[in-house]
Amino acid sequence: MDIRCTSLEEVRQGIDEIDRSLVSLLAKRGRLVTQAAAFKKTTDDVRAPARVEQVIRKVRELANEAGGSAEVVEQVYRAMISAFITEELATHAKLANAPSAP
């Protein structure tokens, strides 16, 4: 059960606390996405549109189960994955240009 806030300050304290957790989880997710680049051959593999749609379907379900907005969660996830794809493409390009081990 969510705590009922009695002031805007209390609301913002709650939001700040959640942001701390979210940013930490985003950093952790980012490190996993970076590792994914090493397992992919082409830039199409990096973009993996079918996987993106699978993730979106899943997080919409999770949002509904949690009593949140599936629309908001989808928008947030599409923006987030787009940023991670940019980062993963950069990692993929670096790996492709790196000299291979003897």
Ligand SMILES: O=C(O)C(=O)C[C@]1(C(=O)O)C=C[C@@H](O)C=C1
């Ligand atoms: O699942 C992958 O293959 C990933 O690289 C992760 C991820 C994601 O952020 O969820 C990122 C890039 C792809 O477009 C698909 C999904």
